[in-house]
Amino acid sequence: MQSSKQATFYIKTKRSFTPVRTYAWILTVLIGIGGQFVPFLGLLVPFIMVALMGTSLFKGKYWCGNFCPHGSFFDNLIGPVSRHTKIPAFLRSKPVIAAVLVFFMFNLGRRFIDVYATLGTGEFLERLGLVFATTYLMVLLIGGLLGLVINERTWCHFCPMGTIQILFYKLGKAIGLAKNTDEKVTVNHPELCHSCGKCARVCPMQLSPYLQFSESSQRFDDEKCIRCNTCAHNCPAGILQMAKPQEAEEIKERVSLEGFDQAHYYRARIKEITSLKDDVRQFSFKLLEPARMPYNPGQFVLVEVQPEIKMYRAYTISGSNQDNSEIRVTIKKLAGGYGTNFIFDNFREGDTLNLKGPLGNELRVDPSSSELLFIANGIGITPFVAIAQSFFERGEYSFNGKATLLYGARYEEDLVNDDYFEKVAEESNDFTYYKILSRPRTGQYAKGYVTDILKDLHPSPETRVYICGTADMANGVTEILTARGIPAENIYYENFI
Numbered sequence: 001m002q003s004s005k006q007a008t009f010y011i012k013t014k015r016s017f018t019p020v021r022t023y024a025w026i027l028t029v030l031i032g033i034g035g036q037f038v039p040f041l042g043l044l045v046p047f048i049m050v051a052l053m054g055t056s057l058f059k060g061k062y063w064c065g066n067f068c069p070h071g072s073f074f075d076n077l078i079g080p081v082s083r084h085t086k087i088p089a090f091l092r093s094k095p096v097i098a099a100v101l102v103f104f105m106f107n108l109g110r111r112f113i114d115v116y117a118t119l120g121t122g123e124f125l126e127r128l129g130l131v132f133a134t135t136y137l138m139v140l141l142i143g144g145l146l147g148l149v150i151n152e153r154t155w156c157h158f159c160p161m162g163t164i165q166i167l168f169y170k171l172g173k174a175i176g177l178a179k180n181t182d183e184k185v186t187v188n189h190p191e192l193c194h195s196c197g198k199c200a201r202v203c204p205m206q207l208s209p210y211l212q213f214s215e216s217s218q219r220f221d222d223e224k225c226i227r228c229n230t231c232a233h234n235c236p237a238g239i240l241q242m243a244k245p246q247e248a249e250e251i252k253e254r255v256s257l258e259g260f261d262q263a264h265y266y267r268a269r270i271k272e273i274t275s276l277k278d279d280v281r282q283f284s285f286k287l288l289e290p291a292r293m294p295y296n297p298g299q300f301v302l303v304e305v306q307p308e309i310k311m312y313r314a315y316t317i318s319g320s321n322q323d324n325s326e327i328r329v330t331i332k333k334l335a336g337g338y339g340t341n342f343i344f345d346n347f348r349e350g351d352t353l354n355l356k357g358p359l360g361n362e363l364r365v366d367p368s369s370s371e372l373l374f375i376a377n378g379i380g381i382t383p384f385v386a387i388a389q390s391f392f393e394r395g396e397y398s399f400n401g402k403a404t405l406l407y408g409a410r411y412e413e414d415l416v417n418d419d420y421f422e423k424v425a426e427e428s429n430d431f432t433y434y435k436i437l438s439r440p441r442t443g444q445y446a447k448g449y450v451t452d453i454l455k456d457l458h459p460s461p462e463t464r465v466y467i468c469g470t471a472d473m474a475n476g477v478t479e480i481l482t483a484r485g486i487p488a489e490n491i492y493y494e495n496f497i
């Protein structure tokens with residue numbers, strides 16, 4: 001059964017990765033609200049301002065994403081209840097940013113002049129503190145309100161302190177201070193990007209790093225980036241990190257493009273859509289230009305979901321015809337999933353679209369192995385369909401060893417391609433198939449997880465293991481395999497759940 005959870009573009013996700021980011025909001029509440037009763041608390045603000053300006057000379061808006069007490073308030077308290085909609089373009093526009101800065105400076109200047117009149121009296125520091133505390137409270141209220149009705153970091157687009165940081169950052173770059181210290185979102189290689197847009201969907205500033213990586217530039221140069229690292233934490237390809245300029249080049253050299261270097265864009269037509277389960281469909285693509293896609297089983301393609309926003313999704317090739325002029329992918333619809341809901345609702349037989357592939361190295365099986373162990377759960381079974389097809393059904397590889405597949409699912413109806421694997425196991429003496437259900441509805445199947453089957457098997461240390469499924473499953477399996485003496489370099493894992 002599908003949940004009716006609606007697919008939204010912007011994803012709420014954890015954004016606080018350090019204790020400072022988790023708890024700095026307490027300072028905001030203390031100064032903004034506490035400062036109304038104890039005005040001296042407001043005197044902390046000038047120190048915060050000096051710190052943020054100093055940081056920005058070297059690292060741009062790093063302060064906003066990592067130390068700012070208001071930012072922490074927006075992320076931790078407003079984010080979870082925010083409507084999370086698109087920030088209107090005018091709130092990001094230069095005139096609004098300039099107008100807010102001018103208004104802020106004018107207002108603060110006016111209030112300073114009033115306070116200056118009390119210089120030399122006992123009142124001076126108290127009144128000065130109140131000016132800052134009240135300003136802090138205003139940001140808390142206005143920023144918080146905008147955060148609730150639009151997006152938690154809406155304020156950060158025109159925050160005067162943020163604008164001042166960008167100006168200081170420009171100065172830092174001009175005089176060379178930021179040259180070696182400027183950490184930016186960096187991609188290992190632009191070629192490894194799935195164009196899935198997840199970095200844009202989780203970005204609290206609603207920026208789109210992946211659209212601005214070019215073949216030559218690995219770095220995301222947008223000055224509005226608050227260096228919060230959320231995109232890197234969420235990238236399914238694991239190819240983003242914060243890096244200094246000299247580190248970017250090193251990363252590029254260190255990371256191999258093997259498995260990704262033969263990829264091309266293809267024009268393709270949807271030849272057939274077959275429903276395998278209520279929420280699982282197989283899509284067959286007829287390749288139009290180029291006409292064939294040579295691939296290794298275990299590799300994946302990028303399927304264009306929405307061309308107007310450059311949105312692709314990665315799907316493992318789950319089979320092809322003999323000359324590779326048609327390829328198949330098997331897609332599970334996710335409750336609340338943006339891409340799969342779009343695909344299930346809009347893709348029709350006869351439609352044409354772009355694909356990019358073949359891609360991927362992790363599940364390219366080494367046929368020289370004498371023992372192969374495949375372990376999958378959920379929709380992680382898809383790569384093993386193409387592998388079984390090439391190795392056992394078609395005999396495309398001179399494989400002389402034994403292979404075992406362990407497949408775990410939740411319910412009977414979640415077992416995808418079960419008949420196919422049963423048939424391959426029946427016809428080949430070299431392929432053994434085990435399946436297990438965590439919540440079987442009937443007594444027909446074993447109850448448990450793939451780890452339960454694995455405990456009863458005794459793979460030799462030479463076995464090559466290919467795992468595809470959830471991270472929890474992969475961790476459990478790896479623990480058992482390691483205890484059995486299988487070295488880490490013989491264990492390959494692709495996570496796409």
Ligand SMILES: Cc1cc2nc3c(=O)[nH]c(=O)nc-3n(C[C@H](O)[C@H](O)[C@H](O)COP(=O)(O)OP(=O)(O)OC[C@H]3O[C@@H](n4cnc5c(N)ncnc54)[C@H](O)[C@@H]3O)c2cc1C
Nearest residue numbers: 010011012314315316330331332336337338339340382496
């Ligand atoms: C190499 C590789 C191979 C893959 N092969 C396959 C395959 O063969 N078959 C297959 O079905 N999939 C495969 N995938 C996964 C696939 O690429 C997609 O990630 C998957 O189809 C989900 O896409 P989606 O856009 O529907 O979900 P997304 O919208 O990207 O959502 C992903 C997850 O986040 C949650 N989420 C979405 N929106 C929100 C929100 N607003 N707040 C909180 N949580 C939210 C969703 O519930 C979902 O669990 C593969 C992935 C990789 C990396």
Ligand code: SF4
Nearest residue numbers: 203225226228229231
């Ligand atoms: S691009 Fe990444 S680091 Fe920059 S603000 Fe967005 S999520 Fe944070």
Ligand code: SF4
Nearest residue numbers: 193194196197199235
């Ligand atoms: S793989 Fe997805 S999240 Fe990672 S950089 Fe590319 S588009 Fe962004």
